[in-house]
Amino acid sequence: MPSPLPVRDGVGATRLHVPLTGSWPTVAAYMVERFFHLDSERLLERFDRGDIVRADGSPVPRDAPLGSVEFVWYYREPAVETRMPFEIEILHRDDHLVVVDKPHFLPTTPGGKFLQNSALVRLRNLLDNAELAPIHRLDRATAGLLMFSTRPATRGAYQLLFEKRQVQKVYEAVSELPGNGTLPAFPVVYRNNIDKLRGQVRVQVDDAKEPNSETLVELIRTDDRVVHTLLRPHSGKMHQLRVHLAALGIGILNDRFYPELQEDLPDDYDRPLQLLARELRFVDPISGQDRVFTTRRTLQEAPVSDA
Known part of the structure; x- marks a missing residue:
């Protein structure tokens, strides 16, 4: 469903589904309850200014009854x-x-306070x-390669590559050496089965x-404190590499x-998650x-090569 509002300062308008029936007398009353953490008068003033609109771009008035509109932007x-x-x-x-x-800490798309x-x-x-x-996404905490489509006409062709698993993805990770010093038998x-439940920050x-x-996990090298691995995911579930390691x-x-x-603490920029999207390969x-893209970033905790 296209937005009736243009992108502004790089940010698209938000679409909200409004119930057609319920205990709220107006659309505004529903939104006041829905966004209880916001100042209600400021929200109602946005209706009066015409900032909240229907699919055709026309303003939704403060007294618009519930059921008169299903989506607002x-x-x-x-x-x-x-x-x-x-x-x-x-x-x-x-x-x-x-x-x-993409650097660590920067999300792929807008969300929450970002x-x-x-x-x-x-x-x-x-x-x-x-x-x-x-075209795809990286966790906010993960750094490395990220691809964007420049035009809607060809976007689907690139998205289909990921849906059909025709993009070879390679990651690097640095982990703490287990206390007993015992590592998995690499490679x-x-x-496992991973599911993202609504409202939970971790997967189940x-x-x-x-x-x-x-995920195929291969050893790059170790030292007396960390283990450096190469990761080749066959699937792309949320938090998959973090869960598997x-x-x-x-x-x-x-x-x-x-x-x-x-x-949940403020970001510590000196301690980024040691996970990096290292390489992408696919046929354009x-x-x-044949396309091959390689990151120029490195993981700060990776052990130094002997070479």
């Missing part, structure tokens, strides 16, 4: 953001595709392209179900979710060329 009004001290590096750009090196501090919004503003959209293929693992995720007893350094959920669906 509006621009979020986030608190002032302090710019994260990291930059995105563009590695490739053509008429259809932009490939970047709007301008997202890879998508920064790139839209930098390249002056409101049609830019991610190892790990599989169910070993009784048929596996729906798979934790299950193998080599949870990723600085992971605040796995194996144990830690206290538009040009037919």
Whole structure:
């Protein structure tokens, strides 16, 4: 469903589904309850200013009865953001595709308290392209290769590559050496069932179900404190690599979710998650060329090569 509002400062309008029936007399009353954490008078003033609109772009008045509109659009009004001290590096750009090196801590798309501090919004503003959209995603904590489509006409062809698992993805991770010094017998293929439940920050693992995720884990090197691994995921479940390494007893350094959920604290930029999207390989669906992209980033805790 297309938005009736244009992209503004790199950020698209938010769409909200409004119940057609319920105990709320008006659309505004529903939104006041739905967004109870916001100042109700400020929200009602947004109706009066015409900031909340229907699919045809017309304003929804404050007294619009519930059931008169099913979807509304509006621009979020986030608190002032302090710019994260990291930059995105563009590695490739053509008429259809932009490939970047995403830093740790920067989310792929806007969400929560992050709007301008997202890879998508920064790139839209930098390249002056409101049609830019991610083809896949990386966790906010993960650094490395991220691909964006520059135009809707060819976007589906690239998205289909990921849906059909025709993109070879390679990651690196650095984990703490287990206390007993015992490592898995590399290379190892790990599989399990991962499900993301609504409202939960961590995924749910169910070993009784048929596996729906798979990762090949290979050893790069170790030293007396860490183990450096190469990861080749066959599937792309949320948090898959973090879950699989934790299950193998080599949870990723600085992971605040796995194996144990830690206290939600402000980001510590000196302690990024030691996970990096290192390489992407695929046959370009538009040009037919073999594409290989490699990150220029490294993991700060990786052991130094003897070479």
